Every structure is written in structure tokens, then in C-alpha cells.
Amino acid sequence: MTEEIRKTLRDSAAMRWTALLLLALAMFCAYIFVDILSPIKDLMLTQRGWDSTAFGTMQGSETFLNVFVFFLIFAGIILDKMGVRFTAVLSGAVMLFGALIKYYAVSESFIGSGMEAWFTAHLNYIPGFDELGVSPFYEGMPASAKVAAIGFMIFGCGTEMGGITVSRGIVKWFKGREMALAMGSEMALARLGVATCMIFSPFFAKLGGSIDVSRSVAFGVVLLCIALIMIIVYFFMDKKLDSQTHEEEEKDDPFKISDLGKILSSQGFWLVSLLCVLYYSAIFPFQKYAVNMLQCNLTFTAVPEDSFWASSSVTIVQYVIMIIVAAGAFASNFQKDKVRRVLFTVASVVALVVYCYMGYMRQSAESIFAVFPLLAVGITPILGNYVDHKGKAATMLVLGSLLLIFCHLTFAFILPQFKGSELGGVVVAYVTILVLGASFSLVPAALWPSVPKLVEPKIIGSAYALIFWIQNIGLWLFPLLIGKVLDKTNPNVTDPTQLNYTWPLVMLAMLGVAAFFIGLYLKVIDKRKGIGLEEPNIK
Numbered sequence: 001m002t003e004e005i006r007k008t009l010r011d012s013a014a015m016r017w018t019a020l021l022l023l024a025l026a027m028f029c030a031y032i033f034v035d036i037l038s039p040i041k042d043l044m045l046t047q048r049g050w051d052s053t054a055f056g057t058m059q060g061s062e063t064f065l066n067v068f069v070f071f072l073i074f075a076g077i078i079l080d081k082m083g084v085r086f087t088a089v090l091s092g093a094v095m096l097f098g099a100l101i102k103y104y105a106v107s108e109s110f111i112g113s114g115m116e117a118w119f120t121a122h123l124n125y126i127p128g129f130d131e132l133g134v135s136p137f138y139e140g141m142p143a144s145a146k147v148a149a150i151g152f153m154i155f156g157c158g159t160e161m162g163g164i165t166v167s168r169g170i171v172k173w174f175k176g177r178e179m180a181l182a183m184g185s186e187m188a189l190a191r192l193g194v195a196t197c198m199i200f201s202p203f204f205a206k207l208g209g210s211i212d213v214s215r216s217v218a219f220g221v222v223l224l225c226i227a228l229i230m231i232i233v234y235f236f237m238d239k240k241l242d243s244q245t246h247e248e249e250e251k252d253d254p255f256k257i258s259d260l261g262k263i264l265s266s267q268g269f270w271l272v273s274l275l276c277v278l279y280y281s282a283i284f285p286f287q288k289y290a291v292n293m294l295q296c297n298l299t300f301t302a303v304p305e306d307s308f309w310a311s312s313s314v315t316i317v318q319y320v321i322m323i324i325v326a327a328g329a330f331a332s333n334f335q336k337d338k339v340r341r342v343l344f345t346v347a348s349v350v351a352l353v354v355y356c357y358m359g360y361m362r363q364s365a366e367s368i369f370a371v372f373p374l375l376a377v378g379i380t381p382i383l384g385n386y387v388d389h390k391g392k393a394a395t396m397l398v399l400g401s402l403l404l405i406f407c408h409l410t411f412a413f414i415l416p417q418f419k420g421s422e423l424g425g426v427v428v429a430y431v432t433i434l435v436l437g438a439s440f441s442l443v444p445a446a447l448w449p450s451v452p453k454l455v456e457p458k459i460i461g462s463a464y465a466l467i468f469w470i471q472n473i474g475l476w477l478f479p480l481l482i483g484k485v486l487d488k489t490n491p492n493v494t495d496p497t498q499l500n501y502t503w504p505l506v507m508l509a510m511l512g513v514a515a516f517f518i519g520l521y522l523k524v525i526d527k528r529k530g531i532g533l534e535e536p537n538i539k
């Protein structure tokens, strides 16, 4: 066979990176939708009557079916049985379907509809789930929040199924090549999705001077349509690849229930899963409240509506600068020449300073918080590469947890001290958010590539599905708990920007403490059992 005949799509760097780009852009859109209501929590109270408990219950519902109906486990089985491209299209369609329901729930046409009346009277009690205290609805929950929660549950099935499918797709296209870099790059783009959402969700909700929260959700729905198109394009690339390699998709490793037993009996797997659920529970649920937490802790001077800083064009310019920060930091990873690498980094840092200044001038909590994922865009691929070549994954997990504790305690106790000092508060907020972003690079970059060291290659897909499932328990519980703690500790507060966030933040810091100790124990077990977590991936 000649060299030419043997060449497949994945042998071409351009083609495999195109395949990654399609999958990563689809996840970018999905991550935008995940947090689409997070930066407008205050508007959800004033426009739709969602208090913190309603908001937290709706936000937590994303993971409900994954956790309590074990959908993620089924998603793992579907992925193993049907392959990457089928599951990718299915996840895109499920995400879009759920998103459309959520859009209807928050739209103006829902208000006063028969559906609103029905949901106000029903779904207050769910037999079984209420007794267990895990119901996604409660007596008195606004009807729009109930329907939005149903849509978000369905969306959550699609997005988590998409998450494991993309990981497996990356393995399919990049095995034996730049796999860690590809995974890091995919996560980097997902982080940019979160930053995009922080800027554009409030932008669309307040567009043209009138407030309409459904515009933000509509923006997310449009992006999910684009995501589905990208997945369909990927479908044909993937089909072409299989026809070239004459491989029947993934059929050599079918999922068996007995595989679950093998995974569950691994101590390392349990420690990594525990650390994953503890760490991510202090990040993703926090993300849903962070903008409101900043609104409550920073002193903002209202920017007049006719001022330059309040204009829509400034929002767009700020977003373009954000893209320059992210692109510069990301591209510096790929520069072989040292001078070029430094130039890219410097350009990115300068753009970051300009971005931060604009956030301060706009007095905008959402654009201040949007720097959180930016650092992760730049450094997650670097750290992924570091783990590949130098190792030290367990140490990075410990360090990431320590930074997490430091940040949540700073938000809880130091940031409120700066109330009254406009600039001081914003500086403390920026620094803490950036450090939290660094922590959010360290842990994912070390955690996900460590999974293959814990289980045999044959059951990696199922192991990822199980870790996601365990992680989803925390992602379900903590948005809800934060909302409840907020309501309990702020009984008479009616202004959504005057809440005291100390106790929810202490609770999140405690998750970091537990993750820190698990990380230390993991280091001990790694040394004792020779798991190789501190070893480089490429020897």
C-alpha cells in the first residue's frame, strides 16, 4: 500500500483540528447557554419574581435527570453502543429541544397563559422525590421557573452527553498525537463561552433601553442551532474517517455492566471523583451567583444611560478586547519561537489591562466577572502540556484546591471590607477572580488527563461517564443550597443587590478544604500504589 492510499482525514493536521474546532465550537455554544441566566439573576427577580430559592432550584435542575434518572450512565452506554457521531447529533438535538422549552418559560407569551395557570397549580409535590428531599420543584415556585427547570433538565442531559462524547471524539481523532493540547484547547474555548455569556446575556436583556430577559435566552437558542449545524458537519467528517479506516465505530469496546464494578473498585477512581465533585461544586454553582455576589459587594456609581460607557458599542468593543486577550494567550501556546511567544503574551496582558479598565469604567459586575475564564483560556493548554511532559498532576490538584479556598474566603471576608471604596473593591475583585481562574486551569488540566491512569483503556468512556455523574450530584445540589442559604441568611432583604453572601461563600470554601485534603491523600495513595499521577504522560 502506498503512503498516499494509507492517508486518512485524521492524518491531516488541518482536518483533525477542523474536527476539533467543530466539536469545541459546539461546546462553546453549550457553555454559553448553561449560564445564560446567571448574570441576570437580579432581573429574574424583578421581571419574573424568582427569589434566590427559585433561581437556585431552576439552576440546579440542569443536572437533575443526569443524577436521579441516571441519564449520564445511559449516555455512556449510548456512546459506547452507537458511537461518537450519532451521540454527538443526539446531544445537540436534545440541548436545542430543552433550550426551546426554557425560552418559552421566560418569554412574555408565557405570562398569563393557560400553561402558567396549570404549572402554578401543579407540580408542587412529586411523589418519591419530595420524600427524599430532592424534588426539582416546590410549593410556591413560580410557574415560569418550573417550566424553565424542565427545559433546563432536558438541556442538561444533552450538554453532559455532549461533554463525554466530545472527550471520546478527541481520543478518536488525536490518539497518539497532540491529545492533551486538543483537550486543553477544547476546555479553553468552553471557558471563553462562559466569558461571552457574562457579557452578552445582560447586553441582550437590556438592549435598546427596555428589559426583556427572554432576549438573552433567545440568543442562547440561536447559538445552539449553530452548534447543531456544526455537529452535523462533524458527523460527515467522522463518517468519512470511518470509511477511510474501515473501522466500525467503537464497536470493539462495547459497554458492559461488569465494567462499572471494575471502575468502582478502584480507590484512585473514587478519590479523583470525590475531588472532582468537591472542586467543581465550588466553581460551576458559584459561577451562577458570582455576578450577583459582586453586585452586592462592590460599590457602583450608576453610569448615566446617555454616557459613553453605557453605550452598546462599548460592550462590543470590550468583547473584542476580550477576544484579543484570549486569542493572544491561547496563540502563545503554539509559538515555537521564544520572542514571538513573549510578544503574544505581552499583547494579551496589555489587552487584559485595557479590558479591566473598561469593566471598571462601565461599573459592570458582569464584565468584571467575565475575566474569570479568561486566564483559563490561556493557561489550561500550557498546563495540559506541562502534565504531558513533566507530570505533577496530583500536586496541581492540591495547589488548585488551596487557591480555591483562598479566593472564596477573600470574597467572603475581605471584599466586603472594601464596600465604599469603589476602586479598592474592583481591584480586590479582579485579583481574586484572576487567581480563581488560575485555580480553574490547574485542576481541570490535571484531573481529566489523570483518568486514563486510573482505569484500563477499554473502560475510559464509562469512567468519564461515572465521574461526570458523581460530579453532577454536586452541580445539582450546590446551586440549590446556595440559594437556600442566601434566603435563610437574608430574611428581610428585598433588594437583590443587597444580599449578604458570607455564608454561601464559607460553604464553598469548605468544599475547597475537603478537596485539598482529598488531594493530599491522593498524593499519598499515588506514591504508595505507584499510580503514576505525578509522572509525565509522555515519557
Ligand SMILES: NCCCC[C@H](NC(=O)[C@@H](N)CCCCN)C(=O)O
Pocket: 034, 062, 159, 160, 163, 166, 167, 183, 186, 187, 190, 280, 284, 444, 448, 468, 471
Ligand atoms: N474534555 C474535558 C471534559 C471535562 C470538562 C469539564 N466539564 C465538566 O466537567 C462537565 N461535566 C460540567 C459542565 C458544567 C456545565 N454543564 C470542564 O472543566 O468544563
